[in-house]
Amino acid sequence: MRVLLLCGLVYSFSVPLCGVDRADSRSSLEADTADYIPSLGSFFGLAGRKLDAIASEYGLYWQPHLTESRRLIRSAARSIERRGTALVLGAGKCREIPLQQLARDFDHVVLVDLDSVSMREAVELIPEFLRHKVEIRVSDITTFTRSFVKMARQIISTSRDVKDAEIRLAGLYLSLDHLVRIPDLPHADFVVSSLVLAELARYANTYVAQLFSQKFGSEISTWKNYEELRSNLFHFAIEDHARLLASVTVPTGVVYFADTTARGPNLSTVSSAEREKILDELVGRFERVGVFRKIQARPEIWNTFDNLFKKLSAIGMDNTAGETEIVYLDKVIENIENPDGLSTDWRSRVAAEAAARLLCRGRLPIDTEISAYQAILQSYQVIAPQSMESLVDHKTFLKDLNEYGLKPFGTAASWFWLEYPCSIPRKPGAFLVNSWTLRWMN
Ligand SMILES: C[S@@+](CC[C@H](N)C(=O)[O-])C[C@H]1O[C@@H](n2cnc3c(N)ncnc32)[C@H](O)[C@@H]1O
Structure with missing residues (x-):
């Protein structure tokens, strides 16, 4: 079915608007x-x-x-x-x-x-x-x-x-x-x-x-x-x-x-529990697309990653997901007091966060960066579809x-x-x- 549109008058004014556009005519x-x-x-x-x-x-x-x-x-x-x-x-x-x-x-x-x-x-x-x-x-x-x-x-x-x-x-x-x-x-x-x-x-x-x-x-x-x-x-x-x-x-x-x-x-739509699950998901995806391998392959990138990992482990990952201050502070204190006792889950989440923070600094090859960003987006899409x-x-x-x-x-x-x-x-x-x-x- 084809539709025939009728030429109309604009709003309450009697200005006929039919006809060919003239791009540079200024009224x-x-x-x-x-x-x-x-x-x-x-x-x-x-x-x-x-x-x-x-x-x-x-x-x-x-x-x-x-x-x-x-x-x-x-x-x-x-x-x-x-x-x-x-x-x-x-x-x-x-x-x-x-x-x-x-x-x-x-x-x-x-x-x-x-x-x-x-x-x-x-x-x-x-x-x-x-x-x-x-x-x-x-x-x-x-x-x-x-x-x-x-x-x-x-x-x-x-x-x-x-x-x-x-x-x-x-x-x-x-x-x-x-x-x-x-x-x-x-x-x-x-x-x-x-x-x-x-x-x-x-x-x-x-x-x-x-x-x-x-x-x-x-x-x-x-x-x-x-x-x-x-x-x-x-x-x-x-x-x-x-x-x-x-x-x-x-x-x-x-x-x-x-x-x-x-x-x-959109981070504001993601709960702290979802954020943790996203990081869990991300570790596997980063591994599959070779992000950690690429980080390990170059000593200067590995050093930066290691520093970031240590800092994030000690001070906690930042609180952008809206975690309550108390829970957040508890984690920070726990990590400062007992850095070697971090759970495997927590360590791998910190690793994913640290790797994500290395992106867009011109350090990793562009195809690794692209795969890493795709992995981040897929993780959000799977765990928190509302964030898209x-x-x-x-x-x-x-x-x-x-x-x-x-x-x-x-x-x-x-x-x-x-x-x-x-x-x-x-x-x-x-x-x-x-x-x-x-x-x-x-
Ligand atoms: C996101 S761009 C499309 C991508 C584009 N092919 C490029 O090379 O990046 C959307 C295009 O729609 C055009 N556009 C938006 N509203 C329009 C309208 N009412 N009439 C004509 N073009 C329009 C914009 O000028 C813009 O070039």
């Missing part, structure tokens, strides 16, 4: 608030530069994620008979997309994003003789982002005070159906939506949050019904994206869909697609993207990525 509304925050195009460009900065710091840790993603996209592309147009939604810099291969295998590749700089950089990275096959389209891939942001700017710049703005913005978050503006996108034989769905509502929401905070010096997250409003926007984005995929994929076409479905680990916080309700998304007639085939895949590994486990630094390939079922 007078945007000019009103230009002092507070960049235009939508610059906002997306800035987000692209931030991702670039993270990639230049942690890019080596991203390799397994990029390799797996490219492999799965190539394999999905191979299942398509007619290789006319490939459409890449929210393409950005195409880091995890095999752009060169798509340009070789398809007649025409269309990249779509609101961040034009990143897409241009992506095209510059492929051989010159293939570049003419790639079209860059600077466009909103949702029906609502551009209109939502425009309305939010207008509300924020014309509100009498913070309360007035809050009430009017809440109305905007709850009337998203009125913001419909159909993205101008081609039909395609292969549609790639990679790591985009979770970002759609997040970008729009972050833009409004920043604008509000700049103008009023307070945070939208403190609004009484903020969670309800935010959740309405995120649900709307899920339906919107399912509708888009269904409307751009030709009847013989294939969709590759992947998203960051969870982020973690869900970002997108992909079950609802797949159900929506199913209702349109797009169904997964082949096997679903799942892997970790070590986005900011060095903050793990103190702060959530990794994404769980899930992917599916879908086609029309009759």
Whole structure:
């Protein structure tokens, strides 16, 4: 079933929003608030530069994620008979997309994003003789982002005070159906939506949050019904994206869909008992992937590990898991009084903690570090699954697609993207990525 979207009027204002996006056109509304925050195009460009900065710091840790993603996209592309147009939604810099291969295998590749700089950089990275096959389209891939942001700017710049703005913005978050503006996108034989769905509502929401905070010096997250409003926007984005995929994929076409479905680990959700079990689990995993062997192989690393082990044994592992002070202090005293009498369990937990603290200091080979981080994430996932916080309700998304007639085939895949590994486990630094390939079922 295909959906025909109707062109709507925006919110309570009579501003028709149908038609093709012009990325660099700036309305007078945007000019009103230009002092507070960049235009939508610059906002997306800035987000692209931030991702670039993270990639230049942690890019080596991203390799397994990029390799797996490219492999799965190539394999999905191979299942398509007619290789006319490939459409890449929210393409950005195409880091995890095999752009060169798509340009070789398809007649025409269309990249779509609101961040034009990143897409241009992506095209510059492929051989010159293939570049003419790639079209860059600077466009909103949702029906609502551009209109939502425009309305939010207008509300924020014309509100009498913070309360007035809050009430009017809440109305905007709850009337998203009125913001419909159909993205101008081609039909395609292969549609790639990679790591985009979770970002759609997040970008729009972050833009409004920043604008509000700049103008009023307070945070939208403190609004009484903020969670309800935010959740309405995120649900709307899920339906919107399912509708888009269904409307751009030709009847013989294939969709590759992947998203960051969870982020973690979030230590604040982990009890001290779970933390101990995680360390128990981690010892075995570290052993299996050779972390301790690599530490032992180099005397200077072994010395650092040994020092850390002794310190942690004497003072106790730090108390980030929220252990009560009394229990924590008891352990510390017990260890100081009787360091040789540490139980085997306690010793191996300390060893796991000490090895984890050696990571991200440029001492161990990068592949050992990556395996060690994967082991940490798997341990959290097994012992404290709640520590990987869900970002997108992909079950609802797949159900929506199913209702349109797009169904997964082949096997679903799942892997970790070590986005900011060095903050793990103190702060959530990794994404769980899930992917599916879908086609029309009759
Ligand atoms: C996490 S990135 C995807 C990864 C990207 N392929 C890369 O190379 O890093 C998400 C992308 O979605 C884009 N995006 C988010 N909301 C969008 C919207 N409403 N319209 C178009 N692009 C959007 C962002 O600009 C960003 O490039």
